[in-house]
């Protein structure tokens with residue numbers, strides 16, 4: 023696999039970042055994951071805009087222009103022959119060659135790393151046909167979940183808790199209300215109405231969330247953005263999650279309670295179809 027690191031395209035075994043890089047020592051880094059279908063990037067502009075926002079919030083410099091980022095994405099997709107899969111991008115604050123809580127001088131160059139992952143069955147994964155089983159766990163992450171940082175230890179632990187319980191993923195709960203999934207936004211459907219938590223610093227502003235809510239409204243579906251409890255979701259007609267890498271993922275079980283007849287619900291399936299259709303049409 024050919025990867026990108028700070029201006030160079032290299033075999034993955036030759037790509038290097040300093041051990042003093044703050045991304046490595048302090049999780050002082052932000053990232054984006056963009057899906058590739060038919061060899062094209064889905065919602066690249068959405069990811070580029072959110073990346074800029076994450077960098078601004080952390081007072082980190084942009085490593086290059088949006089146009090250059092697009093060219094790097096395209097070149098990696100091309101060099102690695104990716105038809106369906108992902109492009110992972112990470113920007114770290116870099117390092118001035120030592121470990122220090124104080125940020126390095128503003129002119130310290132950030133590190134930019136990108137690599138691809140080929141996933142031939144990305145658009146029709148077995149999980150999307152079967153529907154995901156979810157457990158709920160407490161949300162003990164930091165208070166700026168709107169910034170897409172690489173502090174993913176707790177979400178990773180949550181995913182492992184789900185796996186150990188024989189499930190696929192975890193939804194997190196704070197002050198009695200569902201925040202989001204370990205790596206996705208969370209929704210339930212009751213009496214035809216789609217409910218999801220409103221945007222704030224408590225959740226990531228999903229690129230897929232934005233697209234799916236727009237498409238739902240265009241399809242005359244009712245959408246309500248409000249706080250909701252896990253009990254509401256457990257007794258809903260259906261539920262689903264959204265993310266750039268799993269699109270719209272139906273949920274069929276929450277904390278052992280089966281939703282509907284235990285198969286992906288009609289609204290989740292329809293939204294998945296509409297989303298994938300539009301994503302393919304607008305991919306660049």
Ligand code: PLP
Pocket residue numbers: 055202203204205206207225226227228229230231264265266267
């Ligand atoms: N919430 C969290 C915590 C995430 O990590 C992600 C994606 O990685 C999402 C939501 C979904 O965001 P997007 O649709 O931009 O992938």
